[in-house]
Amino acid sequence: MTQDFTIRTLGKCTVASPLILSKIEGDGIFDYIRDEERILYSTSLQKVQKDFENNDTPLSFERPGPKELLYFEPAKTKAAIVTCGGLCPGLNNVIRGLVTQLWKRYGVTKILGVQYGYAGLNPENQLPFIELNPDIVDDIHKTGGSMLGSSRGEQPASTIVDTLERHYINILFCVGGDGTLRGAHAIHEEIEKRGLKISIVGVPKTIDNDINFIEKSFGFESAFAEAQEIILHAHNEAKGAQNGVALIKLMGRDSGFIAANAALAVPDVNFVLIPEMDFCLDNPTTKNGFLNHLENRLRKKKHAVVVVAEGTGQYLFKNEKEIKDASGNTIHNDIGIFLKNKIKNYFSQKNMQISVKYIDPSYIIRSIPANANDSKFCAQLTHKAVHAAMAGRTDFLVGYWNSYFTLVPIPTATQKRKKIDIEEEFWWNVLESTGQAMHMK
Amino acid sequence: MTQDFTIRTLGKCTVASPLILSKIEGDGIFDYIRDEERILYSTSLQKVQKDFENNDTPLSFERPGPKELLYFEPAKTKAAIVTCGGLCPGLNNVIRGLVTQLWKRYGVTKILGVQYGYAGLNPENQLPFIELNPDIVDDIHKTGGSMLGSSRGEQPASTIVDTLERHYINILFCVGGDGTLRGAHAIHEEIEKRGLKISIVGVPKTIDNDINFIEKSFGFESAFAEAQEIILHAHNEAKGAQNGVALIKLMGRDSGFIAANAALAVPDVNFVLIPEMDFCLDNPTTKNGFLNHLENRLRKKKHAVVVVAEGTGQYLFKNEKEIKDASGNTIHNDIGIFLKNKIKNYFSQKNMQISVKYIDPSYIIRSIPANANDSKFCAQLTHKAVHAAMAGRTDFLVGYWNSYFTLVPIPTATQKRKKIDIEEEFWWNVLESTGQAMHMK
């Protein structure tokens, strides 16, 4: 994996910023961010020290913030905002933050809202732009969802760039996840091919929190907070019956961040199962399978709480027959329902009476408004996105790493998805909390 | 249906109440409730007038409350509490309310908690009683679930009465729904057969709010409030996609009270489907089927919110094949998943691109703590249950009708389940709110 952390720019910055900040330390006024300011990738003294000893410069990210000189002249700048993919708490805060920062801090008053994701940039779909201003977005942060609507799926980059050209758009803010950001990069490449001066800004959105080089993305905390509430109450279901098992399936296709964070937040969770781990269900020999441990737990405490991420244990299905529903559609293997049945069958064979309560909150955890910390995060995130865009940065996204906001080239962030490293501290912290076996095999 | 509203008693009340109340109006002290105080069943002036003109006494309920003379002597009384069936917000408030009222107001200090429903009254299950007192229950109202645990299913009445006799229990509070209350009546009959003086008190619990002669049962408001939250956010999912349909399945096996009340509370709901209504899915002739109306809504507004109670439209399944899961278990027909597929297929045949977001909160709405109004209700309900029990009433439950608490004989309340009458005002109010067609056929 090449880790290129250099941010592309559209050209030289020559326009004085309307933000009257300082270049002097100690005058009580925030200083413009200088281009050379960078945030270290590693905070380990040993790692950084070793780099310097080897005459390597440690990995680092460009630090975003207000610049003394801009690339775009605010009065002549036109921006557009598009939100793509599934809903995520904070989308409306992001739209509101971008609009107010552009309008009130920089004086950019031509701002277009694109309807229903990239589809809204393809004229075939006949989705008119929404003209955005501070009044229109004034109250939207109080509601979940996206005021612009969203959609999945791609549109041809050339069509989108045609649209950007036709509407004289200078900056396009693409709010979305992995696929959206790859799409944004393709748009950037088409722009570059045509020699245009349009900035493509990625605002990373992933409810699974699985974008690389991004410690946390907006909405993730709100989502696992909602999951926490559900698990706290599910605990009542588990305790409400003899040998009660509350089984909660949470989002997380390729990574278990929501499940693992929710488990850390609710000490009542006894088992958390995530895509990053291999485990066996029932190992009669070692007694070290998940169901064996669940049996021990029930025999000892009479109830258990199990959290499973949706992408967990896909290998467990390989021997399962395809099931079809009434209309002939294949019912996809669902780890939640699969586990529910496996648990029931296991204890039924043992003649042990149990009661499984299966809970699948699905969209419930993603359609809520952003909580306080995410709202704050969205405010800061969007301010930085606008600063970088106005300074002519392009093909980047605004990241967050070691408590600092950063700039990351889109191709670098989308090379692969972030996952929980089960050898690293975070997963160990989860195990400390649940008390489950390190490996269930 | 015989509507016998006479409450049975164990015998003559001769013990002075420790509650020092009044028998004089206007002295600023609440008056003991006299045996003849009754609450009218109907509040319609016309109906009541007609009864009197026909020399009939209008239907009425006994009014519960503190009595001047008690049947049981507090110092010698032993009470037990059992919670049965599915969880419901407020169970812990009920347990707490019964314990504190018995202990602090009446001085009854022998109170047993039965574990895991009626199972805990069958010695075979080896579930010891929990000794209850105000300290043990002090904080339980802050948590959902039941501190005693619960279970479904019956135990032989004779075994239960053996247990009551063996433990010298004078009053058994049975907190549960239809089945539990029928069980309580069977226990009462066994007690009567044996000539014992044990009071059987029903505390009606039904998250579906479908017990007859009971306007509202505890926990119901909390449950539909939780449903409201989920629907409010589901609305964001509907609006977040082109032709987005949020489809939410709510509890309600035989009646649609949760679905209908939630729909009244969220004006964003466009269609609510309940077991009490007949409807057709797609009527190409009249264009008056549910899917036809859904199509109109989407063409006009581009999104829709649909709420369906779980027991709705069972007749729609009659032509469906049985489906089996991987383990060979029959997958029961689920109206939510059925509708999701029908909606998808309908619009797919019309080449109309839609996006269905299916949400099934299941246990999420019943494992929460009671909200404020339910907490208040539980306090009042349990106070009345204790007053009536101490006065030797038996085979009754504490009801609520026209804003007053009442006493209802258990057999009368369990003759049939309460349902929404689609010709009555409540359902009309729902239709006024959703704007859906009166009949979709």
Add this chain to the structure above:
Amino acid sequence: MTQDFTIRTLGKCTVASPLILSKIEGDGIFDYIRDEERILYSTSLQKVQKDFENNDTPLSFERPGPKELLYFEPAKTKAAIVTCGGLCPGLNNVIRGLVTQLWKRYGVTKILGVQYGYAGLNPENQLPFIELNPDIVDDIHKTGGSMLGSSRGEQPASTIVDTLERHYINILFCVGGDGTLRGAHAIHEEIEKRGLKISIVGVPKTIDNDINFIEKSFGFESAFAEAQEIILHAHNEAKGAQNGVALIKLMGRDSGFIAANAALAVPDVNFVLIPEMDFCLDNPTTKNGFLNHLENRLRKKKHAVVVVAEGTGQYLFKNEKEIKDASGNTIHNDIGIFLKNKIKNYFSQKNMQISVKYIDPSYIIRSIPANANDSKFCAQLTHKAVHAAMAGRTDFLVGYWNSYFTLVPIPTATQKRKKIDIEEEFWWNVLESTGQAMHMK
């Protein structure tokens, strides 16, 4: 007190309702409400029986609902909505409910929103009307407050009627409390004097729930639910310190409904003090003053929770000196701060170390959105207000009594304020819950 429950009408109804309802029982379609349908005031069998025996007709309210014939022709009707007085949860639900019922059910499409209360009906204030329609009000129920703004204070009835005439307004919905409703009646009298055909509709709003003949008004449950949350957490403050006293002041100028209901909802409350009760602070002789009881509680349990309504115990201040603040303004005597100081001084004189945590949530409990039950209530309430208005009723408000909506003449409802009768059951229920002495004197 004359209890005239006859609703005035503008004239004969001759316009066919656009609502296609039924007049036949048993056809599965809701029936139009007939003019003679009435709801009994009392649900006591004995009281009603006695009335009939004396050949009196028992007190009753007109039942609101859709009528077969209307007074106003929808296409020609213009309505206006004004919200007055302090905020209350549900104001936006009321505005939304009126607008959608008028527009979608009746086809009334000329609806004006009056800004900032009655002030907006006085041209001097130059507050233009807001044109209301279903789109504008679509999302407002998700937010507390009033989208129209509000204000206290009167405007000359003649000026207001001039405005109504000038704008051809046929129906004015006045959402407000006691003062607002008296104002509405004055407007009605001016209208009558001029021989106009304008319907004046009161929608009762009182966070104190103290309007006469109205069991509960919208927003009240949301308010005491918010109070419940605050008290539940205040309990932690009380328990967090040795001899911790959490003292919470709640709204309630003339009546203690919020305080008493919140106390019933939170069994952790040990004392609730309301305007309707007389009590003495410290009675060294009887040991029956509030502070004497508080001392007992602390000695026994080491913590206490006290709830006081703001209008409580005004007679206690009569010997207090006036206090002025830095600007020379009189600091009004505040029962919360007064009690805090009295508690501190009492225990300081006893050399007993205590810790008082004083909490005054003030506006916090009234600026929130309506909860689920209030939202449902607002929907039903506004539907009925519109039905009655379209049928030419005037000078009335929509009440709620014994679980039914009613119509009440404004002068009857505003003759005096509703209060808690400390001899009646509700207050006794509160005492059962807190366990405080019946009288502290």
Add this chain to the structure above:
Amino acid sequence: MTQDFTIRTLGKCTVASPLILSKIEGDGIFDYIRDEERILYSTSLQKVQKDFENNDTPLSFERPGPKELLYFEPAKTKAAIVTCGGLCPGLNNVIRGLVTQLWKRYGVTKILGVQYGYAGLNPENQLPFIELNPDIVDDIHKTGGSMLGSSRGEQPASTIVDTLERHYINILFCVGGDGTLRGAHAIHEEIEKRGLKISIVGVPKTIDNDINFIEKSFGFESAFAEAQEIILHAHNEAKGAQNGVALIKLMGRDSGFIAANAALAVPDVNFVLIPEMDFCLDNPTTKNGFLNHLENRLRKKKHAVVVVAEGTGQYLFKNEKEIKDASGNTIHNDIGIFLKNKIKNYFSQKNMQISVKYIDPSYIIRSIPANANDSKFCAQLTHKAVHAAMAGRTDFLVGYWNSYFTLVPIPTATQKRKKIDIEEEFWWNVLESTGQAMHMK
């Protein structure tokens, strides 16, 4: 300021850890933390680079975590937990986390809970220890407050060490703020003087988030989240009246972290006033005082939201007369009430009618349970506290810096309080959000 980041230890670690972790990278098992692992203080590439160029080692913190060898033998170890100072969300999570980590991970089963802060370590106060175990703490995280109670104030270090000796306590976890931690250091010094081997562990608790070298302390996010809710609704009060001003006072004696973070989380805030800033109220010349800006805002937008931290602008009071209440107690100058009056007087002199709604949530924001992110934080924090204690570290606290947990010597952390640097990025982010003037003078 000396910045000594070396953590003291009680002696050589010789006991094998019961945690079976790894020393090999890549085996899928978390590795023991080596003593030399350290976290950089600065993440600025430039600053760190400059240090290395100057042959300085950059500032860094010891990294906490499980060690291969322990100082204390678990079976013989006795721990005690004390919670001091004001309540803070998460106290119960901390108690629960310490107990379960000690008991379940390390096998330490002698754990004492100290009642009511340091007072519980002074035998004079006759406060018996509470024996703690996983069952007792099982549900406490669901409730705010501290199950142990708390108190302010010191006790003689020698008395406390006498108690520790008398009860053979090996580890004392002191959960508290600045004063508590200074107290902990004094205890440590007394222990050292006596040559004892007792570990003193600080768990930093500050609702103001103002402990030095600690990026965030537990409960802080929950507190500003509660503040966010209150401000969001206060916004409704501001908009509900003509020229409505919602003025919210939040905690923050010496620093404005809660106020500033809440303002970032609620974009509706127009002005935030904190102790770290100097501002003038009314400057008729420059028109750059707070009240001048407030006037502009009201003239333009008709409403405003103002947040003020309680410790703000103490210099403004210097000319105020002392006010005494009815009992002769001095009423302390309160910036909230002071501002409310100043705002009223200013606009009254300008004959501009406004409406100020003053909200002081006081204890409401600190007595709630921890939210999800704080709950997770408490779990990780307490795990690390236990690891470090078992490894014989003493006189330290567990910090958090740049997204990593750290160890900080107590004297270093308590040298001075953390404040918002108004020249740094965080305050600028707040200004970007509120849009208020950089300096109001």
